[in-house]
Amino acid sequence: MSDATRVLPAQVRPSHDAATRPVRWGLFANEDWWSVWIGLAVIVVAWAWFAHGGSLKWLAVAPAKWKTLGEAWQGVASHWPNYVALFTASALLFGTALAVLGHSLSRFLPSFLILFVTSLLIFLAATWTEASRYNLEAPLLALALGLLVSNTVRLPEWFQSGLRVEFYIKVGIVLLGATLPLTLLFWAGPVAVGQATIVSLATFFTIFFAGKALGLDRRFAAVLGVGGAVCGVSAAIASSGAVRARREDTxxxxxxxxxxxxxxxxVLPFVSRALGLSTAVAGAWIGTSEFADAAGVAAAQAYGDAARNAGGAIAGAPDAAVQAFTLMKVVGRDIWIGIWAFVLAWVATTRWNAAEDGVRAKAGAREIWARFPKFVFGFVLASALVTWIASHYSLADYRKIVTPGLVAPISTLRTWAFTFCFLSIGLTTRLRSLTATGWRPLLAFTVGVMVNVIVGYVLSVHVFADYWNGLGG
Known part of the structure; x- marks a missing residue:
């Protein structure tokens, strides 16, 4: 049986077979719709609190950075009512949806409790100062722990009820939309947006066509392509849900x-210094070439610190490295998550699914609507709402007021959802399935990395150098 047709457990199968069922127009008929309502409900409540001078921070709780186990325990113990409230709210939202969809709450709730407590421990491990140095974020640790457990311990059947991979992904993606207002495009300026567009397109199509040439499934190639073209983990999650890729591929x-x-x-700070790049230009190159925000900030900050201690040997203000990186990566490239998710969802719905199901490619509007992943609309609506909110602020005020009061709590809740998702993926995946694709994904992605770095260098150092150096003051 090929990878593309392998049957996965029904409760975690991230395929497109849900789209082939009879059309159901109810707005509460499936997890797709429920993910939209749950995500938007959280965002609206957060906005209402923010508009009245409050914040959802009390519910969006997460462990703070810690160095010793004593600090870690003290942090959790001092906020135990917040964690209880977060579990209760999460169980209520997910449990209500699943009960309406006909699932057993008596099986889901104890399973979700274990999932939540384990996710808290994972969150705690991810906030250890040494873990952050190596970009070991909570979703990645969740995946690793889940794989370890699932491949060494036989889990009881009832526990599977809480491992709602697709549901957690979809809710997380809707919440992700609230952290990416379209206003960022205008704040970034035409150069940052233009450079991000060139890099995003070049990297995606390089990885996608390389993957297809190497025999990878097109959904897998698309997830790899977006992961390299935009924002790493978040982009891969969003595109995976949009095209309904297999959990192993994700x-x-x-x-x-x-x-x-x-x-x-x-590599990037070392090469930047060897080439004598200014802080702003190096920051732009890092922003164009890195694959994760946390890793990119670390690289840009390292170069800025090197400039601060170099006694003038590195041109530009030290802070310009992080400023250029933020403009290029966090603003310019990250907004492409939504664009790629929507485009790929449309392509998968109207072309790939139709071809695989033996349906004519030019399907009618009703059929396209039935097949289209509704949570992508939730992502767009969430982005539109925060775009409207952000339009009342300058970029400086947005970062100072809106980000900590509104966006940061939603971002924390999104990370919880992604952690639930990847822990569930790990707990339902066998290592044999991860190694089945062999070296081909690595080669396809590495080709994209090379293109990404080279194109980013040319644009940052030669084409738009004056613009980036101008930021450095």
Whole structure:
């Protein structure tokens, strides 16, 4: 049986067979719709609190950075009512949806409790100062722990009820939309947006066509392509849900993104200094070539610190490295998550699914609507709402007021959802399935890395150097 047709467990199968069922127009008929309502409900509540001078921070709780186990325990113990409230709210939202869809709450709730407590421990491990140095974020640790457990311990059947991979992904993606207002495009300016567009397109199509040439499934190639073209982990998650890729493929894509992100933390600052790049130009190149925000900030900050201690040997203000990186990566490239998710969802719905199901490619509007992943619309609506909110602020005020008061709590809740998702993926995946694709994904992604780095260098150092140096003051 080929990879593209392998049957996965029904409760975690990230395929497109849900789209082939009879059309159901109810707005509460499936997890797709429920993910939209849950995500938007959280965003609206957060906005209402923010508009009245409050914040959802009390619910969006997460462990703070810690160095010793004593600090870690004290942090959790002092916020135990917040964690209880977060579990209760999460169980209520997910449980209500699943009950309406006909699932057993008596099986889901104890399973979700174990999932939540384990996710908290994973969150705690990810906030250890030494873990952050190596970009070991909570979703990645969740995936690794899940794989370890699932391949060494036989889990009880009832526990599978809480491992709702697709549901957690979809809710997380809707929440992701709230962290990416379209206003960022205008704040970034035409150069940052233009450079991000060139790099995103070049890297995606390089990886996608390389993957197809190497025999990878087109959904897998698309997830790899977006992971390399945009924002690593978040982009891979969003594109995976949009094209309904297999969970094993998503796991491989995340692993490759993180490995290369860690490599680039060390390589890009070293090469930038060897080439004598200014701080702003190096920051732009890092922003164009890195695959994760946390890793990119680390690399840009390292170069800025090197300039600060170099006694003038590196041109530009030290802070310009992080400023240029933020403009290029966090603003310019990250907004492409939504664009790629929508485009790929449309292509998968109207072309790939139709071809695989033996349906004519030019399907009618009703059929396209039935097949289209509704949570992508949730992502767009969430982005539109925060775009409207952001339009009332300058970029400086947005970062100072909106980000900590509104966006940061939603971002924390998104990370919880992604952690639930990747822990569930790990707990339902066998290592044999991860190694089945062999070296081909690594080669396809590495080709994209080379293109990404070279194109980013040319644009940052030669084409738009004056613009980036102008930021450095």
């Amino acid at each position: 796991s491989v894509a995340i692993t490759l993104v993180v490995v290369w992100a860690i490599v680039m933390i060390f």
